[in-house]
Amino acid sequence: MAAVTNQLIRFEGATLKNFLSVKDSVSLFKTPLNFQILPNEKWAILGPEKSTLLKAIASKYIAEPPLSRTYPFLHQTQWPSEVIQFLEFKGVLPTAHLAARYEFFKDEFDQTTRNFVLGHSMNNLHSKPIDYELVERVFEQLQLSGLEDRWALGLSNGQSRRARLAKALIKEPKLLVVDDPFLGLDPEASELVSGVLKDLPPHPHVVLGLRYQDEIPKWITHLAFVDKTGIINQGTCEELSSVLEQVRDRAHHWNNNNTNTASKTQRQSVEKIIQTFKPPHPDATGNLTPLLQFKNVSVSYRGAPVITDLSWEVQHGSKWHVQGNNGAGKSTLLSLITADHPQSWNSSIEMYGEPRRTGKHSFFGINESIGFSSPELHSIFPNSRTFYETVATGFIVGSFITPTDLTNVEKQRIQTYLESFGITAEQAQTPFRELSISDQKLALFIRAIIKNPDLLILDEALSVMEQARIEQCKEILKGFPGAVLAIGHIEQEVPQCDHFIKLIRPGEYIIGDK
Numbered sequence: 001m002a003a004v005t006n007q008l009i010r011f012e013g014a015t016l017k018n019f020l021s022v023k024d025s026v027s028l029f030k031t032p033l034n035f036q037i038l039p040n041e042k043w044a045i046l047g048p049e050k051s052t053l054l055k056a057i058a059s060k061y062i063a064e065p066p067l068s069r070t071y072p073f074l075h076q077t078q079w080p081s082e083v084i085q086f087l088e089f090k091g092v093l094p095t096a097h098l099a100a101r102y103e104f105f106k107d108e109f110d111q112t113t114r115n116f117v118l119g120h121s122m123n124n125l126h127s128k129p130i131d132y133e134l135v136e137r138v139f140e141q142l143q144l145s146g147l148e149d150r151w152a153l154g155l156s157n158g159q160s161r162r163a164r165l166a167k168a169l170i171k172e173p174k175l176l177v178v179d180d181p182f183l184g185l186d187p188e189a190s191e192l193v194s195g196v197l198k199d200l201p202p203h204p205h206v207v208l209g210l211r212y213q214d215e216i217p218k219w220i221t222h223l224a225f226v227d228k229t230g231i232i233n234q235g236t237c238e239e240l241s242s243v244l245e246q247v248r249d250r251a252h253h254w255n256n257n258n259t260n261t262a263s264k265t266q267r268q269s270v271e272k273i274i275q276t277f278k279p280p281h282p283d284a285t286g287n288l289t290p291l292l293q294f295k296n297v298s299v300s301y302r303g304a305p306v307i308t309d310l311s312w313e314v315q316h317g318s319k320w321h322v323q324g325n326n327g328a329g330k331s332t333l334l335s336l337i338t339a340d341h342p343q344s345w346n347s348s349i350e351m352y353g354e355p356r357r358t359g360k361h362s363f364f365g366i367n368e369s370i371g372f373s374s375p376e377l378h379s380i381f382p383n384s385r386t387f388y389e390t391v392a393t394g395f396i397v398g399s400f401i402t403p404t405d406l407t408n409v410e411k412q413r414i415q416t417y418l419e420s421f422g423i424t425a426e427q428a429q430t431p432f433r434e435l436s437i438s439d440q441k442l443a444l445f446i447r448a449i450i451k452n453p454d455l456l457i458l459d460e461a462l463s464v465m466e467q468a469r470i471e472q473c474k475e476i477l478k479g480f481p482g483a484v485l486a487i488g489h490i491e492q493e494v495p496q497c498d499h500f501i502k503l504i505r506p507g508e509y510i511i512g513d514k
C-alpha cells in the first residue's frame, strides 16, 4: 500500500479480535483487513458486517499485530478512542421499561434535552469548556430548537436520533462514525441530517454505515462491502455501482432465490401455524364488531396537543400503514392501544366493542391479544436472552422472563418459525447482544407474532433488517389473519397494507385505502 502520511485511517493486514468475548481467540473477520481512508474521501460501509467494521474504524476491538491499525492524521498525543465518536441507533433513548416515556412523574429523575445533549461535556474529548456557540448552531442545524427544555426521554424516535447526533457533534470529535444515520427518520429529517453530515468541516471526518437497500447520499465518494470474510469489495461509488446493483437485485428477488432461506415446506409449516388462528365471532345479528375503535380521542402533554379528536376504526384482519412525520404522534397512538400510555384508560377507546375502563380491563388482559415490536422494546430488551428465549418470551404478556413451562405445541411453533427463517441451532442459542441488529429485530418480530395475536403492532419492526429478512417477514404477513398496524418511513420496509392513517398535525388526519 502506498505510504501516504495524511491517511485518516489505515488497516494493513489487521486481524480484529474482541477481547471481551469468551471466544477471544476468534478473529472477527476471516481474512485480514487491508483498507485505508484518505481525508478527502467520504466512505460508506455496507453489508451484513458493516457494524463490526465501523466499530473497528472507531478504534474498538483489538487489532493484531499492534500497528496494523493506525490513525496517521491524529496527533500522536491523542488516543483514537478519545477523539472518535461512534454513533449507532438502537432505537430511542434506553429506559428502564416501556411505559417510562409516557409517565408523568419524570421530572425528578430525568433531564432536559439540553442537559442530555450537553451531558458530561465539561469533561469533553479535549477537556475544553463547552463551546456554547457551537451548541446553539448544532441545535439550530438539527432543528432541535424549541425542544431544549423538553424531557429527553419523551422525545420521539426521530427527535431523539437528532439529539444523539447533536450530543456527538458538540464533543468536537476528529472522526465521526455513524451507523444507520437515517433509520427512523422521515424523508425531510433524513435530508436534514444528510446535509449536516455532508457539510461538516474536514474535522470531524465522517464514515457512514448503510444497508444495501439504502439510498447512498450523493456526497459519499467511496464504498466498502463487508461480510464475515472481511471486506469483499471496496472502491469509488462509480467503480462499485454495478456490484451494488447486483446485490440489491439478489435481495429483491429473494422469493425466487431460495438459497440460505426457508424451503417451501418450511413456509408451509408457518402457514399451518397461522391457520390455527381463531377467527373472530360475529354477534347475534351476524355483525362483526370492529377490533378497535377510537372515538374522538385526544392526548396532550402539559397542554400541548399531540392527538386531537381522532376517530378511527380498525376491523379484524385489516392491515394499516400508520404514517406521519417524526413527532406527529404515531408512537403515542400505538401506546394508547397497548395501554403503555397513562391516557389509555379512556372510555373513548374500545377493543372488541368494549370501552376501556380501569377496574374492568388490565394491562395484561389488553395485551393478551396484541403482539408488538418497537424501537423502545429493542432498546430495553435484555441482552443476555438467546434468540430462542427472546421468541419464547412472546408467550407471556409484558415479560422478558423465559417461560419454563412451554407446551409442546408452543415449542414446536417456535421451532417452525426458526426453521422457516433459516435460523440454525447455533444461532438460536446465540445471546441477543451477539446477534446482528437485523437478527435482533427478526427475533423481536417472531416474538411479536408467535402467539397469533388478533392485533400485531409493528413500529419500525422491519426497519433495521437486511432486505432479504424484510422480504421473509412480509411474505409471512401476507397470510397473517390478524389485524396489523405498521409504522415505517420507507415504503419498502412496511408490509403490504390495504389502508393507511396519516397523522398530519393534531386534529388533522387522513384515513384511506392504499
Ligand SMILES: Nc1ncnc2c1ncn2[C@@H]1O[C@H](COP(=O)(O)OP(=O)(O)OP(=O)(O)O)[C@@H](O)[C@H]1O
Pocket: 101, 102, 103, 151, 153, 154, 155, 156, 157, 158, 159, 184, 301, 306, 324, 325, 326, 327, 328, 329, 330, 331, 332, 333
Ligand atoms: N412524555 C412526553 N412528554 C412530552 N412530550 C412528549 C412525550 N411523549 C411524546 N412527546 C411528544 O409528542 C410528540 C409525538 O411523539 P411520538 O413519539 O408519538 O411521535 P412519532 O410520530 O412516533 O415520531 P417518530 O416518527 O419520530 O417516532 C413529539 O413531539 C414528542 O416529543
